[in-house]
Amino acid sequence: MRLARPDLVVDLGRIPGLAGISERDGDLVFGAMTTKATVERSELVRTRQPLLHAATRLIGHPQIRSRGTVGGSMAHADPAAEYPAVALATDGWMRARSRRGERTIRAADFFVGALSTALAEDELLVEVGIPALKPGTGWAFTELPRRHGDFAMAGTAVTVDLDPEGCVADARIIVFGVESAPARVSSAEAMLRGERPGAAVYSRAAGAVCDAIRNPLDDIHASGDYRRHLAGVLTERGLVDGVGRAVPQAVGS
Ligand SMILES: Cc1cc2nc3c(=O)[nH]c(=O)nc-3n(C[C@H](O)[C@H](O)[C@H](O)COP(=O)(O)OP(=O)(O)OC[C@H]3O[C@@H](n4cnc5c(N)ncnc54)[C@H](O)[C@@H]3O)c2cc1C
Structure with missing residues (x-):
């Protein structure tokens, strides 16, 4: 979009441990590099977090979903992106890491404006947590x-x-x-x-x-x-x- 002209671009794609879906204390936890196609195919997501599953299917087209990542959507923070809305609806959280350490940011505090988040310049988003939907909700x-x-x-x-x-x-x-x-x-x-x-x-x-x-x-x-x-x-x-x-x-x- 030419909004930024970075001197250096870092490929996160081959960093081990940044992708995958797990369940922790009632939350579905997504490594930042988990693709949307992986979320779409996940039985865990479909059964435990149907809101997220339904939203995923509305993101672009299959080609977009097979390249775009959960962390990329949150960090990019497009006003019309589906995942930030799901994170707010479910009281989700973001886990950020830098040389200074790690911190967890609630979705309610994370999205601060168009293409702007609470991530500091030196922070990498490593995990996104989306609480499972309560049965009956x-x-x-x-x-x-x-x-x-x-x-x-x-x-x-x-x-x-x-x-x-x-x-x-x-x-x-x-x-x-x-x-x-x-x-x-x-x-x-x-x-x-x-x-x-x-x-x-x-x-x-x-x-x-x-x-x-x-x-x-x-x-x-x-x-x-x-x-x-x-x-x-x-x-x-x-x-x-x-x-x-x-x-x-x-x-x-
Ligand atoms: C044709 C088209 C249609 C699309 N339609 C939709 C749609 O309907 N809904 C929707 O939500 N999205 C849509 N998208 C966006 C798409 O789903 C991706 O989320 C988006 O392109 C970001 O891709 P990415 O995950 O590869 O992140 P990147 O492009 O690699 O990164 C996006 C931004 O986030 C930062 N970033 C990425 N990962 C991290 C991280 N782990 N930590 C810190 N910063 C990070 C990058 O520095 C960059 O600023 C569309 C995209 C295209 C090209």
Whole structure:
């Protein structure tokens, strides 16, 4: 993109130990160089983290997924990239390493703006942790690109927990591709808590999502107003699908 003119380019591809998927303390842990194709083919991801699996299948095309890496997506931090949205929706984390040592950065603190992250210049992203989805939690990953495989003009990642009565115990709504970084919309989540799911509630939450968008991207692909509108529509669709997949259960189970 010619945004940077590096004097030196380091190939991480042959560094041992930077690729692979494992499970640790309920989290799926991805070496930074794990390709998206590996994530897509992983039975562990498909069964334990279906939100991530669904998002992976929407990234570009098979050729892109076989070269692009989990760590590359997080470090690159494109506003419309799917993985940062999943990391926010699931309370994921990034493990960074430098000569000074290692540190863990929560996804909520990692994505600071368009193509900007909390990584320092001397830090290498070595691992990405995505907590497995709790059994019974509903989920949905929706987006709208101009053509299949393009970057999305807007998208949402939604998770929903229902209490034993079928009311919303908890919900998470992440909007991406709309502003310079993916964002969690707590005001919309609060409108859902304690409510019985239904069209009117979804519509109110979608309205809160639209209201929360202050500086939508406005470019050749879509105007800011259209992106805001899409964010609302995709929130409603995400809630319908997310609630449809949720299983009512006792809080904390
Ligand atoms: C045609 C096309 C369509 C695409 N469509 C989509 C899409 O729909 N959705 C989507 O999310 N992505 C999309 N992508 C992006 C793609 O999925 C890759 O994530 C992206 O190209 C980065 O590739 P990479 O993993 O090889 O990282 P690189 O290109 O090697 O690196 C990207 C940036 O991250 C830094 N970086 C990489 N790894 C690390 C690390 N471990 N530690 C610190 N910094 C690091 C690099 O220095 C660089 O600044 C598309 C790309 C193309 C070319």
